[in-house]
Amino acid sequence: MNLKRKLKAVLGVLVIGAALALCYEVFFWFTHVHEGNARIQTDITNISAQVDGKIESIQVAEGAAVRKDQLLIILYHEDIKLNIQSLQTDLALERAKRARLETEKQAFEIELASKLATQKVKIRAMEQESLAIDGRLKLANKNVTRAKLLVDRKFTPETQLTAEQDRALELEGEATLLRGRISVARQEMEQLEATRSKIAVIENEIKISDVEQTRIEDSIRKQELWLSYRHITSPIDGVVGRIHRFRGEYIEDGVNILMLHDPHLYWVEAYVEESQLRHLRPGQAVLIDLDAYPFEDFYGTVRQIGRITTTEMGIGAKVNGTSRFGGASERVPVRISLDNPPPNLTPGMRADINVRIYDWIKLW
Numbered sequence: 001m002n003l004k005r006k007l008k009a010v011l012g013v014l015v016i017g018a019a020l021a022l023c024y025e026v027f028f029w030f031t032h033v034h035e036g037n038a039r040i041q042t043d044i045t046n047i048s049a050q051v052d053g054k055i056e057s058i059q060v061a062e063g064a065a066v067r068k069d070q071l072l073i074i075l076y077h078e079d080i081k082l083n084i085q086s087l088q089t090d091l092a093l094e095r096a097k098r099a100r101l102e103t104e105k106q107a108f109e110i111e112l113a114s115k116l117a118t119q120k121v122k123i124r125a126m127e128q129e130s131l132a133i134d135g136r137l138k139l140a141n142k143n144v145t146r147a148k149l150l151v152d153r154k155f156t157p158e159t160q161l162t163a164e165q166d167r168a169l170e171l172e173g174e175a176t177l178l179r180g181r182i183s184v185a186r187q188e189m190e191q192l193e194a195t196r197s198k199i200a201v202i203e204n205e206i207k208i209s210d211v212e213q214t215r216i217e218d219s220i221r222k223q224e225l226w227l228s229y230r231h232i233t234s235p236i237d238g239v240v241g242r243i244h245r246f247r248g249e250y251i252e253d254g255v256n257i258l259m260l261h262d263p264h265l266y267w268v269e270a271y272v273e274e275s276q277l278r279h280l281r282p283g284q285a286v287l288i289d290l291d292a293y294p295f296e297d298f299y300g301t302v303r304q305i306g307r308i309t310t311t312e313m314g315i316g317a318k319v320n321g322t323s324r325f326g327g328a329s330e331r332v333p334v335r336i337s338l339d340n341p342p343p344n345l346t347p348g349m350r351a352d353i354n355v356r357i358y359d360w361i362k363l364w
Helices: 002-031 078-152 158-194 197-229 274-279
Strands: 032-041 044-048 053-058 071-075 231-233 238-243 256-261 267-273 285-290 293-305 331-338 350-356
Touching: 032 331, 053 256, 071 256, 078 158, 078 197, 197 231, 267 274, 267 293, 267 350, 274 331, 285 331
Parallel strands: none
Antiparallel strands: 032 267, 032 350, 044 256, 053 071, 071 231, 238 256, 267 331, 285 293, 285 350, 293 331
């Protein structure tokens, strides 16, 4: 009898315990939103190249902390460096050509100015000489007239008249010759003035040289831009999470080479049943259990409730399951802040979230 009483007592205790557990579960269902399929998330930055090329070196290792603008990856770029050197040589030659044209222009301007000044002085001297000869010629013609008068009156021999006529003819010849030389000098002056067009030609060549220098400089900048695409730097302060490609591999633009994340930016993303979303509000406190830290409690706050289901996101097969009552259920991502993240946290770690909602339930 005693054994039967003990068995009945044990069975009674078990039944009461099961009833209490069932009551607690039912109470828990109605007063909490609990999800065991949550994950630690962070912003992942996938690093890829903007151009095709072969990886020359990876400058960091997995797990290494990096600073913003730190060099991460170098693609093969010797061909671009050679192109830049060749263009810089072309630029130096073009600059030397322009300097030569400038010197040639200055020398020509100085030489032309000197020749024009000399020619002007020469013409003025001949004009002065011509005036002097014209004066002497007038005087010689007067002497001829006077000699004719004296010869007619028998006051002087005819030889004197002949001498005066010869003198006048000689001066007339000198005057004619000098006028011809002045005409030639003026024509030479006009020819020298015409050579000014050479200055315009040189100036056009200088302008063309300037355009060519600009073209070469633009080509150098373009090559330097292509070179910068082959030196890939970090866009953030972060940690190298994973390296996908290694030295010697040929990669195309847009292919992920490595991934970074910010070690100070974490949150929990839980995929909550659609039937439970009505109980959630931004600002609610959340109890978080991390599988990596089973004996510690962590806390957070509901920050954002998604506006699209996981099926529409394309991840429904991974996270969807049955509802609390066994039927199929859609789920919606809910972002929860992590107020006191522990060390060595890694994106993708599993977590359970527990949101107490009884404050939102109206009891009648």
